[in-house]
Amino acid sequence: MRSNSTAALMALALSSATAIFQAGPAFAEEPQKGGTLRILGSAEVDRFDTIPPATSDAVNFQRAVWRQLISFAASADQAEQVKAVGDLAEDVPAPTNNGLTYTFKLRQGAMWNAPGGARQITAEDIERGFKRMCNPAIGSPHLTYFENLIVGLADYCAGFAKVEPKVEPMKAYIEANDITGIETPSADVVTFNLKTPANDFIYLLSLATAAPAPVEVLNYMPDSPEYRANFISNGPYTIESYVPDSMLRLVRNPAWKPETDPLRKAYVDAIEIVAGVQADAAMQQLQSGDGDMLYDHSIPPASAQMLIAQGDEKMSTVTTGRTRFVWINTVSSNNGGALKNVKVRQALSYAMDKAAIVQQLGGPTFAKPLNGIFPPNVIGYHEFDLYPSKDAKGDAEKAKALLAEAGYPNGLKLKMPYRNIGSDPALAQTIQESLKKAGFEIEISPVPPADFYPRLITNFSNAQNGVWDLVPAGWSPDWPGGAAGSIFLPQYSYNGTHGTFNFSDYNSDRANELAAKASATTDAEESVKLWQQVDEAVMADAPTVPLVAVYTMLYHGPAVRNFLPYAPGGQGDWTNVWLSR
Amino acid sequence: MTAPATDTAPAVVQRGSFELTLRRLLRDKAGLLALAFILLLVAFALGAGVVEAWTGHSAFEQYRDTGLTPTGMPVGPGAEFLFGTDGLGRDVMVRLAYGARTSLTIGLLASVLASFIGVSIGLVAGYFGGWADIVLGRTMDLVMSIPVLLCALALVSVFGPSVILSVAVIVFFSWTTIGRVIRGQVISLRQRDFVQASRSLGAGPFSIMIIDILPNLSVPIIVYTTMMIPNGIVFEATLSFLGLGIVPPAPSWGGMLAEAASNSIYLVAWWLIMIPGAILLIATLSFNILGDALRDALDPSGRPARKRRKASKP
Numbered sequence: 035m036r037s038n039s040t041a042a043l044m045a046l047a048l049s050s051a052t053a054i055f056q057a058g059p060a061f062a063e064e065p066q067k068g069g070t071l072r073i074l075g076s077a078e079v080d081r082f083d084t085i086p087p088a089t090s091d092a093v094n095f096q097r098a099v100w101r102q103l104i105s106f107a108a109s110a111d112q113a114e115q116v117k118a119v120g121d122l123a124e125d126v127p128a129p130t131n132n133g134l135t136y137t138f139k140l141r142q143g144a145m146w147n148a149p150g151g152a153r154q155i156t157a158e159d160i161e162r163g164f165k166r167m168c169n170p171a172i173g174s175p176h177l178t179y180f181e182n183l184i185v186g187l188a189d190y191c192a193g194f195a196k197v198e199p200k201v202e203p204m205k206a207y208i209e210a211n212d213i214t215g216i217e218t219p220s221a222d223v224v225t226f227n228l229k230t231p232a233n234d235f236i237y238l239l240s241l242a243t244a245a246p247a248p249v250e251v252l253n254y255m256p257d258s259p260e261y262r263a264n265f266i267s268n269g270p271y272t273i274e275s276y277v278p279d280s281m282l283r284l285v286r287n288p289a290w291k292p293e294t295d296p297l298r299k300a301y302v303d304a305i306e307i308v309a310g311v312q313a314d315a316a317m318q319q320l321q322s323g324d325g326d327m328l329y330d331h332s333i334p335p336a337s338a339q340m341l342i343a344q345g346d347e348k349m350s351t352v353t354t355g356r357t358r359f360v361w362i363n364t365v366s367s368n369n370g371g372a373l374k375n376v377k378v379r380q381a382l383s384y385a386m387d388k389a390a391i392v393q394q395l396g397g398p399t400f401a402k403p404l405n406g407i408f409p410p411n412v413i414g415y416h417e418f419d420l421y422p423s424k425d426a427k428g429d430a431e432k433a434k435a436l437l438a439e440a441g442y443p444n445g446l447k448l449k450m451p452y453r454n455i456g457s458d459p460a461l462a463q464t465i466q467e468s469l470k471k472a473g474f475e476i477e478i479s480p481v482p483p484a485d486f487y488p489r490l491i492t493n494f495s496n497a498q499n500g501v502w503d504l505v506p507a508g509w510s511p512d513w514p515g516g517a518a519g520s521i522f523l524p525q526y527s528y529n530g531t532h533g534t535f536n537f538s539d540y541n542s543d544r545a546n547e548l549a550a551k552a553s554a555t556t557d558a559e560e561s562v563k564l565w566q567q568v569d570e571a572v573m574a575d576a577p578t579v580p581l582v583a584v585y586t587m588l589y590h591g592p593a594v595r596n597f598l599p600y601a602p603g604g605q606g607d608w609t610n611v612w613l614s615r
Numbered sequence: 616m617t618a619p620a621t622d623t624a625p626a627v628v629q630r631g632s633f634e635l636t637l638r639r640l641l642r643d644k645a646g647l648l649a650l651a652f653i654l655l656l657v658a659f660a661l662g663a664g665v666v667e668a669w670t671g672h673s674a675f676e677q678y679r680d681t682g683l684t685p686t687g688m689p690v691g692p693g694a695e696f697l698f699g700t701d702g703l704g705r706d707v708m709v710r711l712a713y714g715a716r717t718s719l720t721i722g723l724l725a726s727v728l729a730s731f732i733g734v735s736i737g738l739v740a741g742y743f744g745g746w747a748d749i750v751l752g753r754t755m756d757l758v759m760s761i762p763v764l765l766c767a768l769a770l771v772s773v774f775g776p777s778v779i780l781s782v783a784v785i786v787f788f789s790w791t792t793i794g795r796v797i798r799g800q801v802i803s804l805r806q807r808d809f810v811q812a813s814r815s816l817g818a819g820p821f822s823i824m825i826i827d828i829l830p831n832l833s834v835p836i837i838v839y840t841t842m843m844i845p846n847g848i849v850f851e852a853t854l855s856f857l858g859l860g861i862v863p864p865a866p867s868w869g870g871m872l873a874e875a876a877s878n879s880i881y882l883v884a885w886w887l888i889m890i891p892g893a894i895l896l897i898a899t900l901s902f903n904i905l906g907d908a909l910r911d912a913l914d915p916s917g918r919p920a921r922k923r924r925k926a927s928k929p
Contacts, residue, residue, distance in 0.1 A: 334879035334880075335687070336882045337882060339688055390679055393687040396687050397687055399686070459877070460878075463677075464703065466864065467675070467676070467677050467864075478864075479775060479776070480776060482772055485772070
């Protein structure tokens, strides 16, 4: 699950990306090959391996070095950006066996850059990738999605969990055991058998964690220094050199053939990802042409405003799947358990001035008020507002009335910690001020970013002990397009064991039932309708107050051409830009 | 030194010394200017409510229609907002006034507390010597060897930011300087005849320390306490700048600077850096100059004062 559990994760966690305006003289010129693309970031690429949890920024790196069965095209067209297409798979198959079986034919000529020379990627490599997912050393953060779907994966993982987390025993287990639900009838065919029909299975296969693994990697611990030193790429680029916390340099992968890859043009000869650059400095380098693109920086709103004011055509906006909302703690007994009362939560929903949040984030170019759990571009999003107010400015009167009805005519005192970074302090104060009008006295407190999610918010005992009443949070779906499940399941469903990102064990049987139907149906339209009902069912209980869907501004240096957003990475696609210097 | 004053007729000589001090102080133009600015600042801080009433803007209210552009950018200095607005559409002038309250309160409180602790410990260590001196002296060394900011950050992240913690941190790290000075002075003073005389008359250590020694320390105490005020103000600003001092939305100078620096907003709103930055600079400079002037005025044996006295004699 891509929560925003670290600062970096939060930085540029985007999903479905849409160019609102895509400008530049790119289309007039003839694409040219060559050159070195310089990418500037504050943090370095944190993972080279496909399995361990990585920041969402690393998705752009993975795009350059890894290929998996399914991926997305880099495109200026909104619909095309989120359309799953075959990458290593020749095409996207329709499921058979009542939606339970998916059979993929592998693209011939797609090679590993193996130490003994280029080698064809086989069905067995695909299965090996899935086997590594639940290795006992560092597992995949997306495992639960697959474990619930693929026949036999849960059993396979249960057995793997007992293995000692060392190279030899792990290698032996992977070689000796098979996942019953993944069949490899021949070297170029792989079949997945699912427990239940799932219309988002195809999207799941676009995650880096579902990438194939060459047999050599079994000789190393996941993402260990040995793994990194013996890196085997199957994408257009591979690692040439790596200086920790400083620079990662990618060069062409000799084993990659352009004719086998419909998604990546790979114009540039090399890509340098430079770490340790501050946002301001990075923007200046981009403007002067010393840098080409940003890695994990989002453009500071003030810089963005200046660029817009100057009419800089290298600026573009993307709609992201990223949302901001306020979680309400319904498990603590603070204020006599006031927040357990749905009327109080609805009062909070009515009181929230979403227009102020939009303004604070830079106006309608940067954000849009959100009234449900699904953002635009994610299946299930629709215009509705159960707690309407004029111009989304909040209805303090209605909120006060509800609060009085609930037995708190004199208002309520609530605690709201916030992440002390970027625009979060300003947002927290905006929320505080907007709720004040309705009689809520919000006591805000800054929390160091590194502590916020790991120590404070995802620690369930803090919720139970009433350390917080409200908390501003954010979420990005794990894949673009049909990602409703990756928003609903981790956050708004509860199966008896506490989920990390369902901060106060919210559960709605009706929503769960609808969501199960929505995931299972093969009728796309019905699925959309059902997800919309899920959204409304959840919002009726008001477990969170949705604030805004965030658009992200993208910027690039003057030499960059063909800057097309790659939706999962929320950035221009490194493998499709070319340079004109 | 006022030591000779206690020996002879105290009432007359002490008045003369005060007069002399005052005359020396009045001759120091920089010191007077600094004093004037400090008085102005105090008036500004005390009159924060008046500023609020006069502008009609509260320090917390976000003027989203008049104080921010539709794209959330602050409004520059103008008729409605004399010093402009901040990133949340709040009046910078009103916040500056309330921030002055915070800064001055913390600066004063912290320096008075620190000098109280420093003087007490310095007195005890210097007077008793021996084990007391070793233990207290090494404690001072220990405190001085702690990396201030690192420790402050750690403390604040454990206990959470608050005014009381800010003051405590500032006090904890600033009492040692004055403590050392006092200890040194006391070591030399306790050998003096008037202390011996007091002791032979049967005075206890407590009475000697308070009645005989302490008045002789008034100069370093006044000077060092004044000099500690700007340190306190800057330290508070530093903590708030790092988001570890005053909890927003309560205004403080350091917090205002931090808000200006975050999100590069200073690129479009120079007044968010220049105004609080300038006032912070002038305030700390004033306290430092005043401290200097006080030292010169109170201590006729100090070099600059003697030079001036010589110059004014002919």
